[in-house]
Amino acid sequence: MTHTHEHSPRSEARLVKNALAGLREDFFTDAFAFRPLPPLPADHALVRALPGGRQGYVRWAPHAAVVGFAGLVALGTVGEQGLFVGTFLGLVAVTPLLLTLFRPVGAWWLSLGMLTLPGLLLTGYGPGLWSRGTFFVTHLVVTLLVALRTRPRVAAGMWLITGALGAFLALLGRGFGRYAGDFYLDDLAELQVLSGVALFGVVAVRGLRESKQQVAAQAAVTEVERSRRTVLEERTTIARELHDVVAHHMSVVAIQAEAAPYRVENPPPELVAAFQTIRENAVSALTELRRVLGVVRSENPDAFAAPEAPQPTLADIGSLLDNVRAAGAHVELVTTGAVRTLPPGVELSAYRIVQEALSNTLRHAPGAAVRVELAHVLGGLGLRVVNGPADRFAKPSPGAGQGVLGMRERVAMLGGDLTAEATADGGYEVAAFLPVPAEEVAA
Numbered sequence: 001m002t003h004t005h006e007h008s009p010r011s012e013a014r015l016v017k018n019a020l021a022g023l024r025e026d027f028f029t030d031a032f033a034f035r036p037l038p039p040l041p042a043d044h045a046l047v048r049a050l051p052g053g054r055q056g057y058v059r060w061a062p063h064a065a066v067v068g069f070a071g072l073v074a075l076g077t078v079g080e081q082g083l084f085v086g087t088f089l090g091l092v093a094v095t096p097l098l099l100t101l102f103r104p105v106g107a108w109w110l111s112l113g114m115l116t117l118p119g120l121l122l123t124g125y126g127p128g129l130w131s132r133g134t135f136f137v138t139h140l141v142v143t144l145l146v147a148l149r150t151r152p153r154v155a156a157g158m159w160l161i162t163g164a165l166g167a168f169l170a171l172l173g174r175g176f177g178r179y180a181g182d183f184y185l186d187d188l189a190e191l192q193v194l195s196g197v198a199l200f201g202v203v204a205v206r207g208l209r210e211s212k213q214q215v216a217a218q219a220a221v222t223e224v225e226r227s228r229r230t231v232l233e234e235r236t237t238i239a240r241e242l243h244d245v246v247a248h249h250m251s252v253v254a255i256q257a258e259a260a261p262y263r264v265e266n267p268p269p270e271l272v273a274a275f276q277t278i279r280e281n282a283v284s285a286l287t288e289l290r291r292v293l294g295v296v297r298s299e300n301p302d303a304f305a306a307p308e309a310p311q312p313t314l315a316d317i318g319s320l321l322d323n324v325r326a327a328g329a330h331v332e333l334v335t336t337g338a339v340r341t342l343p344p345g346v347e348l349s350a351y352r353i354v355q356e357a358l359s360n361t362l363r364h365a366p367g368a369a370v371r372v373e374l375a376h377v378l379g380g381l382g383l384r385v386v387n388g389p390a391d392r393f394a395k396p397s398p399g400a401g402q403g404v405l406g407m408r409e410r411v412a413m414l415g416g417d418l419t420a421e422a423t424a425d426g427g428y429e430v431a432a433f434l435p436v437p438a439e440e441v442a443a
Helices: 002-029 052-058 061-081 083-099 104-121 133-149 152-174 178-263 269-297 314-326 344-364 402-413
Strands: 330-337 369-377 380-387 417-422 428-435
Touching (some): 061 083, 083 133, 104 133, 104 152, 152 178, 178 269, 314 330, 314 344, 314 369, 344 369, 344 380, 344 402, 344 428, 402 417, 402 428
Parallel strands (some): 330 369
Antiparallel strands (some): 369 380, 380 428, 417 428
16 A cells, blocks of 8 residues: 555656646647648548549538638628728638648647737737637637547647636736726636537547447457357367267278278288278378367467477378388389478478379379479479379269369468479379578578
8 A cells, every 4th residue: 555655646747747748749849740631531421421423522521611611701801891901811810720721730829829919919909809709710610620630638738728828818908907808808708618618529529439439440359359259169160070070980990990800810911911001091090180170179270289299291201102002002202402301381281292192193093103203402392293194994083173272272382383284194293392491491
């Protein structure tokens, strides 16, 4: 409790200091900063209410309103004061109005000066220009226009400065006669009441409008979060269904492959080895499935890059080719260039591209000879998987083309190039280049 009381005066002093610094910046440092009034936004209700051909004009309605009001003030002054005097006073009165379109706070200072300076110079003459309706009204309108375009603290500052200056003129007028001082006080009271009520209304309307905008922005953010949560929930549902269906069948395959040799008396070694390969592939597929489903379920896929479950790299290409050979394919691996460790993303993408190309070969060209080429060059990694024609009938495979699309996405993510097309002898070729900047190559 004592600690709070010790720091409370400092906090209040800091608030007062910051407020004064803000007012100094608004009314003096940046008073004449160029701040043109922007046109109405395209989604404004007034703009959307009109036909398309007129929307471009109505966006400038605030500017036209200010200019039109300034013209009415000038005409009224000429009609009241005569041609020559009225023209001069009209130009003086409308200048701050027009200046609010470009330099609002500076326009308010100019309007305040035009309202009070003649009275200050001609105090002995009488009430001065405080009693002149033109300057009184224009200053009130300028104050409202500035309040609409600035912070609420500027509105409070304008009201206080006007009151303080008016009180000073009233006291000064008292020195030249009770009548002049009382007249200034009457004008001051009227101006302060009117401007106070108008400024309060303006600030209230602005606050309500900004609150609505904040609520709309918050609602949009909430909607995005709700959509994001829905997507995550849908991902979880899909992952659960995939796991329940696919993992079950893969587990059954692994168990049956392990038990199959024991169902036959004296099975040949080739049959035992084939079932063992089937089981190992099923277990490997289960591991990959769980890892992929973990990424689908997670909002942060990087969380599943655990040391106990490393992603495959180019060093695992040999095991991949052994599995393909065990399935009956003839695969040749050719590696050229200085073999080096590449960034994990490049190695994983290269492995997946080779894996998908070999899977397509087994699916669409059974019995075909396959050649896998890896070229370690200065600017990256080149890879090529080419197979000959099938030596037996290949059953139609649903979902054709999805594997190639996946390969293209992986290569595009790394900024590389990929071609996948049929060869002249009836085979198929997949060629890709994955760029690797020199600074990313591990030593």
